[in-house]
Amino acid sequence: MKVALFIPCYIDQFYPQVGIATLQLLEKLGCEVIFPLNQTCCGQPMANSGFEHLNKDCDNNFVENFKDFDYIVSPSGSCTLHVKEHLHGSDEQASTHIRKHLYELSEFLTDILKVESLSVQFPHRVGLHQSCHGQRGLKLAQMSELVAKPFSKTEHLLNMVDGLSLMELDRKDECCGFGGTFCVTEEAISVKMGKDRISDHTRHTVEYITGTDVSCLMHLEGILKRQGSAIKVKHIAEILNG
Amino acid sequence: MSSREKILSAIKTNQPDYQELNVQFKFESVYENLYEKFAEMLSFVGGKAMEVNSYEEIKADVRLHYHDVTNIATTIDELSELADFSLNIADPHDLETLNLAIIEGDFAVAENAAIWVSEKQLPHRALPMITQYLAIVIHKSAIITNMHRAYERVKVNETGFGTFISGPSKTADIEQSLVIGAHGARGLMVYVMN
Amino acid sequence: MNNIKQDHASASTEFNKDEAHVDWHDETLWFVRSKRDKAVFQIPEWEQLREAGSQIKNHVLSNMHDYLVEFEKKATENGIKIHWAADGQEHNEIVYSIIKNEGVNRMVKSKSMLTEECHLNEFLKEKGVEVIDSDLGERIVQMRQEPPSHIVLPAIHLKRAEVGETFHQHLGTEKGATDPQYLTEAARQHLRDTFLSRKVALTGVNFAIAETGGFVVCTNEGNADMGVHLADVHIASMGFEKIIPKVEHLGVFLRLLARSATGQPITTFSSHFHKPRAGQKMHIIIVDNGRTKQLGRPDFRNSLKCIRCAACFNTCPVYRRSGGHSYHTAIAGPIGSILAPNLDMARNADLPFASTLCGSCSNVCPVKIDIHEQLYKWRQVLVQEGHVSSVKSLGIKSMSTILSSPSFYRTAGKLGRFLMKNSPFMTNNNLNVWYQHRDMPDVPKESFREWFIREKGGK
Numbered sequence: 078m079k080v081a082l083f084i085p086c087y088i089d090q091f092y093p094q095v096g097i098a099t100l101q102l103l104e105k106l107g108c109e110v111i112f113p114l115n116q117t118c119c120g121q122p123m124a125n126s127g128f129e130h131l132n133k134d135c136d137n138n139f140v141e142n143f144k145d146f147d148y149i150v151s152p153s154g155s156c157t158l159h160v161k162e163h164l165h166g167s168d169e170q171a172s173t174h175i176r177k178h179l180y181e182l183s184e185f186l187t188d189i190l191k192v193e194s195l196s197v198q199f200p201h202r203v204g205l206h207q208s209c210h211g212q213r214g215l216k217l218a219q220m221s222e223l224v225a226k227p228f229s230k231t232e233h234l235l236n237m238v239d240g241l242s243l244m245e246l247d248r249k250d251e252c253c254g255f256g257g258t259f260c261v262t263e264e265a266i267s268v269k270m271g272k273d274r275i276s277d278h279t280r281h282t283v284e285y286i287t288g289t290d291v292s293c294l295m296h297l298e299g300i301l302k303r304q305g306s307a308i309k310v311k312h313i314a315e316i317l318n319g
Numbered sequence: 320m321s322s323r324e325k326i327l328s329a330i331k332t333n334q335p336d337y338q339e340l341n342v343q344f345k346f347e348s349v350y351e352n353l354y355e356k357f358a359e360m361l362s363f364v365g366g367k368a369m370e371v372n373s374y375e376e377i378k379a380d381v382r383l384h385y386h387d388v389t390n391i392a393t394t395i396d397e398l399s400e401l402a403d404f405s406l407n408i409a410d411p412h413d414l415e416t417l418n419l420a421i422i423e424g425d426f427a428v429a430e431n432a433a434i435w436v437s438e439k440q441l442p443h444r445a446l447p448m449i450t451q452y453l454a455i456v457i458h459k460s461a462i463i464t465n466m467h468r469a470y471e472r473v474k475v476n477e478t479g480f481g482t483f484i485s486g487p488s489k490t491a492d493i494e495q496s497l498v499i500g501a502h503g504a505r506g507l508m509v510y511v512m513n
Numbered sequence: 514m515n516n517i518k519q520d521h522a523s524a525s526t527e528f529n530k531d532e533a534h535v536d537w538h539d540e541t542l543w544f545v546r547s548k549r550d551k552a553v554f555q556i557p558e559w560e561q562l563r564e565a566g567s568q569i570k571n572h573v574l575s576n577m578h579d580y581l582v583e584f585e586k587k588a589t590e591n592g593i594k595i596h597w598a599a600d601g602q603e604h605n606e607i608v609y610s611i612i613k614n615e616g617v618n619r620m621v622k623s624k625s626m627l628t629e630e631c632h633l634n635e636f637l638k639e640k641g642v643e644v645i646d647s648d649l650g651e652r653i654v655q656m657r658q659e660p661p662s663h664i665v666l667p668a669i670h671l672k673r674a675e676v677g678e679t680f681h682q683h684l685g686t687e688k689g690a691t692d693p694q695y696l697t698e699a700a701r702q703h704l705r706d707t708f709l710s711r712k713v714a715l716t717g718v719n720f721a722i723a724e725t726g727g728f729v730v731c732t733n734e735g736n737a738d739m740g741v742h743l744a745d746v747h748i749a750s751m752g753f754e755k756i757i758p759k760v761e762h763l764g765v766f767l768r769l770l771a772r773s774a775t776g777q778p779i780t781t782f783s784s785h786f787h788k789p790r791a792g793q794k795m796h797i798i799i800v801d802n803g804r805t806k807q808l809g810r811p812d813f814r815n816s817l818k819c820i821r822c823a824a825c826f827n828t829c830p831v832y833r834r835s836g837g838h839s840y841h842t843a844i845a846g847p848i849g850s851i852l853a854p855n856l857d858m859a860r861n862a863d864l865p866f867a868s869t870l871c872g873s874c875s876n877v878c879p880v881k882i883d884i885h886e887q888l889y890k891w892r893q894v895l896v897q898e899g900h901v902s903s904v905k906s907l908g909i910k911s912m913s914t915i916l917s918s919p920s921f922y923r924t925a926g927k928l929g930r931f932l933m934k935n936s937p938f939m940t941n942n943n944l945n946v947w948y949q950h951r952d953m954p955d956v957p958k959e960s961f962r963e964w965f966i967r968e969k970g971g972k
Contacts, residue, residue, distance in 0.1 A: 093961035093963075112962075125892070127895055131909065138918070213872035213873070252830045252869050257869075257870075263522050263831070263866070264522070267869075295954050299947070299953065321597070326599060327578055327581065330577045332809070333814075334576070334577045346562065360778055415709060449743075466779075471761070475722075476725040479591075484781065484782060488734050488735040492648070492650035493676050493696055494671075501736070503739065503781070504735075
């Protein structure tokens, strides 16, 4: 299966190991992975700040890079959701194609590759941070607000990892406060939300916080490091890749 | 142009295209035992239910629980001997000193312990709120499942006023601490007649 | 409208100076959210019920004109006098004229967010009319001369000691007393005197029924009933969006409202008014105050479906940590942030940005308003209408240029990971803002792209 990899800009620049893990994991699972070299960004930072109208060129560049693929995979729920909801390049047909064929990594592993087992181990206590855009936007897991049957694509995958104990949290799907530009325009609340998420994980003695979004993890990692905490963050791709 | 015309004309211009209403909006609630569900919910909202077989039992219970209470009024003929306070007054302000009102409820809803009382049961609208304590008598056969059934049963505009009462008056406005007896009755006893 | 003292971000910074208080506020409201969860999970058809509530309201929006005309006709036949107010000012003047007509100068009022929105109390005070708010929480904030911080729990920002001090000053309770039972009893006595002595009582309206010309008022305390049943005149103020078609639809809304609000199965009193009692006068004031304009905005009109349960407040991780006053508008929280820009874009331009767009608000909304999507859309409108600072615009524009061009992006990346300085979350060169409480990520020696080209030869 031929898969195009969409690596969001901050993963490319700051967390290359997440891109590498994603690529290796997909290859291990038998995919032929293409990385279109001229990709830049999904346009979300501008759009969430109210500047969606400036995204035409960015959207066109995205379409140009990904229009020829039937599977596009990204290790970011947030960027995936943004593209799925807002990508409108000049070529609307190609844009629609991309919106329908873009998958967040754990969604792709669960729904398309139908992964049922992985031979990796991670003998640690892990807390799952459910990123809002992945969870509520892409429905990677059932949302605590809804009266509906529980499920979780991410937990399902993490449970395949040998030795990994998933720790239960008090507030299993509360936002971490990153929120794009929110993290600086509303700095006080953003930091407080992050600290409170971390306390929840700390109370439940996790060693690693994992999740589907590097943006959230970067925010949490920033606070953890400042606190001198021993808790580390790892993107789900890094754990699943072993 | 009057404000009425201005508002209505702006609404006409701005409202979206007509959208039919064809969604299911009534649902069944299934409870093994309607009385037990009602009693459980009533207790949850701070009231108390008691099954009785006769008005004599109600009298005995009132005499037991409100033995030192004066200024008791009732709208129920069978209980008139408990009353020392006449509701035959013109001004509802005269209800100010009422300590216990015993009234009839039209029917009750199991899912939320709400009891419908209207001007058919109430000589004064203020009665169930102004009294210090409230007791309502309902018939067991008049407990229904949920609010959808309730609105099928009641004609809300049969009188000028009617209300669903679910438990005693309460507030949690100070630090979310529940306090029973905000402005209305400090306690609600529901006698459920078999 | 007056300029605001502080925008949401500055007010939140202020609020967060006392972290223990923020923790308490957050936990208290999360407790309410948890009670809501407990209640709704007992209703297997909950999601269908939300859909029903949503569809009924959609239908009402699409037939608003006819339903209002029907409601007016039926209510008038019931002996209720209907008034129409184009804005808050006209609403307030109508209330004043009714009070004056009765020859009195005081009134008791139960909770009505509409009157907060219209600033009725201030207006009447200037006219020499004393208004006493009878909802306990509202009475507390009224004594403190503060606005409510929450539409269902007006005094939720206060601790019991603060309430105790306020009551000591205003009601003569013992100094240092903090027992909620004792304080509530003091308020009960004080407000009972008020109920017994006021000839005019005003209430809000939760639902107005077109079919019968009646309306429903929901309270837990019984304060609306105590006020109006002892008054000669009942004034009910309603935004026109409170209308519902038929009595049978109340089944849906009364099942949704209290469970969403506080986790109760229904409010203690759900009072249905159709006619004034003998000798009493009953008025309904139907208010526009910007609602027709909102109705004309396709992206935002369904905010008018709101039934004011405040579930979106309680679940909002931002609201819980910023407090209601940080929203500087009568209706705070997520719903307030999509209602307020309609009333005054310049004044409320900060509010749609006071969200992480986490989406929890839309999930708890009993009438399925797409709150977080509207927050996103308001951001676009506010930028296009020029309500976002030019500094921010400039930063975003240069970021957009970089991210639109692959070669520029690569160059910028190589030049010391351009994101460090120009990244989305660091616009305005706000690097220091991130760094205040968070470390920066370690800078890797190569980007993913560089690794890929090195490892895979760019294929």
